[in-house]
Amino acid sequence: MKDKKKTAGVTSGSPAADTLQKPAETPQSTEKRAEAPVIDEATSALLKTIADFDGKYFEGAFNIRSNCMSLGRRSTENIRIESKTDLPGLDIRIAPGTKGEKCFIPACVTKPDVDDLVYNDFFVSEGADVTIVAGCGVHTETGEPARHSGIHRFFLEKGARVLYVEKHVGTGSDQTKKVIDPQTQCFLAEGAYIEMDTSQLGGVSTSVRRTSAELAAGAQIVIRERLLTDADETAESYFTVTLNGEDSKVNLMSRSVARGNSHQTYQSNIIGNARSYGHSECDAILAENGRVDAMPQLSANCQDAELIHEAAIGKIAGEQIMKLRTLGLTEEQAEATIIDGFLK
Amino acid sequence: MLEIKDLCFSPGGKEIIKHLDLSVPDGKLIIITGPNGGGKTTLAKLIAGIERPDSGQIIFNGRDISGLDPTERALAGISYGFQQPVRFKGFTVRELLTIAKGGELSDEELARTLSLVGLDADTYADRALDSHLSGGEIKRIEIASVFLRDSELAIFDEPEAGIDLWSFNALIRVFEEMRDTRKKTMIIISHQERIISIADDIVLIQDGRIVVEGPRHRIYPLICKQGCMVFDLRELREAARELRESAGRGAGSAENGGGEYER
Numbered sequence: 068m069k070d071k072k073k074t075a076g077v078t079s080g081s082p083a084a085d086t087l088q089k090p091a092e093t094p095q096s097t098e099k100r101a102e103a104p105v106i107d108e109a110t111s112a113l114l115k116t117i118a119d120f121d122g123k124y125f126e127g128a129f130n131i132r133s134n135c136m137s138l139g140r141r142s143t144e145n146i147r148i149e150s151k152t153d154l155p156g157l158d159i160r161i162a163p164g165t166k167g168e169k170c171f172i173p174a175c176v177t178k179p180d181v182d183d184l185v186y187n188d189f190f191v192s193e194g195a196d197v198t199i200v201a202g203c204g205v206h207t208e209t210g211e212p213a214r215h216s217g218i219h220r221f222f223l224e225k226g227a228r229v230l231y232v233e234k235h236v237g238t239g240s241d242q243t244k245k246v247i248d249p250q251t252q253c254f255l256a257e258g259a260y261i262e263m264d265t266s267q268l269g270g271v272s273t274s275v276r277r278t279s280a281e282l283a284a285g286a287q288i289v290i291r292e293r294l295l296t297d298a299d300e301t302a303e304s305y306f307t308v309t310l311n312g313e314d315s316k317v318n319l320m321s322r323s324v325a326r327g328n329s330h331q332t333y334q335s336n337i338i339g340n341a342r343s344y345g346h347s348e349c350d351a352i353l354a355e356n357g358r359v360d361a362m363p364q365l366s367a368n369c370q371d372a373e374l375i376h377e378a379a380i381g382k383i384a385g386e387q388i389m390k391l392r393t394l395g396l397t398e399e400q401a402e403a404t405i406i407d408g409f410l411k
Numbered sequence: 412m413l414e415i416k417d418l419c420f421s422p423g424g425k426e427i428i429k430h431l432d433l434s435v436p437d438g439k440l441i442i443i444t445g446p447n448g449g450g451k452t453t454l455a456k457l458i459a460g461i462e463r464p465d466s467g468q469i470i471f472n473g474r475d476i477s478g479l480d481p482t483e484r485a486l487a488g489i490s491y492g493f494q495q496p497v498r499f500k501g502f503t504v505r506e507l508l509t510i511a512k513g514g515e516l517s518d519e520e521l522a523r524t525l526s527l528v529g530l531d532a533d534t535y536a537d538r539a540l541d542s543h544l545s546g547g548e549i550k551r552i553e554i555a556s557v558f559l560r561d562s563e564l565a566i567f568d569e570p571e572a573g574i575d576l577w578s579f580n581a582l583i584r585v586f587e588e589m590r591d592t593r594k595k596t597m598i599i600i601s602h603q604e605r606i607i608s609i610a611d612d613i614v615l616i617q618d619g620r621i622v623v624e625g626p627r628h629r630i631y632p633l634i635c636k637q638g639c640m641v642f643d644l645r646e647l648r649e650a651a652r653e654l655r656e657s658a659g660r661g662a663g664s665a666e667n668g669g670g671e672y673e674r
Contacts, residue, residue, distance in 0.1 A: 322500070322501070350500060384497065386497040387499055389461060389497075390493065390496070391510065392481040392485065393459060393485050393490065393491045393493075394485060394510050394511050394513070395482060395486050395513055395560075396482065396510065398482070404510070405501075408500075408501035408506065409500055409501040410501070411501050
């Protein structure tokens, strides 16, 4: 690999970037809409997939990162997005009591031979209740590999609530390696709540996802992971949730489909250090020569920690296919319908 | 019109269906009953294409469908309600019933259908079809899926299984609407006296053969006595003989297959 553009970071306003448009950087602005950033076709397509981008603007605060640079940014009165000074990435600060607002932080890599590493920290103040849409798309057409690694940290103050939606997708040439390695770390204060909805539904050659969370009293985390791998793709997911506070809770659900010659690894560890409740569920469907390793772990360090794990790996049940065939679907249609529903 | 001719099925060398003949006229509701293990479910699966016969023919509306797979039979106009419905992780009730409908399913039609099987749409339409549903609930949704297929021939395998007594009237209404209003043909495998009581014809199967078949008013009193299902083979064979003789005189249905049983 030659001259890899590593960790250029969010550089709003940097004159060196050939794809960089003048960012709509209005951190103090309370405007509901900013100027639409100019975005190339490949990036626009990825943004549509990962963040429902309509080609014009996002409703709410946003920062669009593409090929290590910021294509556009908007802060709102309650959600401030600022570049880090020491690392590539952003500090996103959400004001106390902010309700119902959205924040979009998508990242795309559309050039070969890019290794993008970004650190985004979300500081969610007491009583806030917001939706954060992240996600990453990698599109390459040439033979050079492309990689994005997003390291996201969430600091939720007392009673804060977050819905975090993260979609990953790879598009372009099948011959090119597309790598996405996300890390998510959550720190929940008393009574805080975060719901993580993550999905990776194809096209990513390799991914290693590491998610961890530490919960104080009464805090709760819900994690939904959906994963589809095909061909020779590999995907690894590692979850560690530590229940430190009384009555803290975790519900971790992973659903995956391994097709072709793909291989997935799932590993979870729920650690109960106090009176707490933990539930994890790993369901995987195997098709063709797909393989899955599942390693759930429960660690109870308190008598009142109630920890449960359920796991099931197997091919699509023949009875399910037969039921759909009696409704007029072909075997292939039935399989596709079952997988679509399973990963929905 | 469904005609089954000399049907044989011996999976793994074990004879389950033995040279069975049966005719099901259009618009009739036929109950197939008999002791457990007699071949009733297997026969139903053979008609729906879920199992393939070793020999014999299944003719539907004049077309030999013996070689068709389950999808092709569904498209030919045969639907099937499973005795033990399967659950789907990720599907909602609405989604399965939309597939069953084979096209757009309006909120009104969904609500009406669920109501017909005794379920409230507000509660159930968007419920997941997973293990959180009880056996009775999943069974009613299965029946709703067959109802929405609106196919020419509907087969139900023990629709009463898991249905509580309070819901029986709703179940009976579904079958009556399919036959009387929609003019559909139905084959229902059942041991339940209430369901058997609405049959046009009753077919009793034991050991892979038909012991007796005939109109409800002739067969029902023989197998339902004082509210209990009774299979008295001697009495049933005698009835079969009488029916055969009356058929010989040109008076309707006749014993079929049981003749061989007696020889």
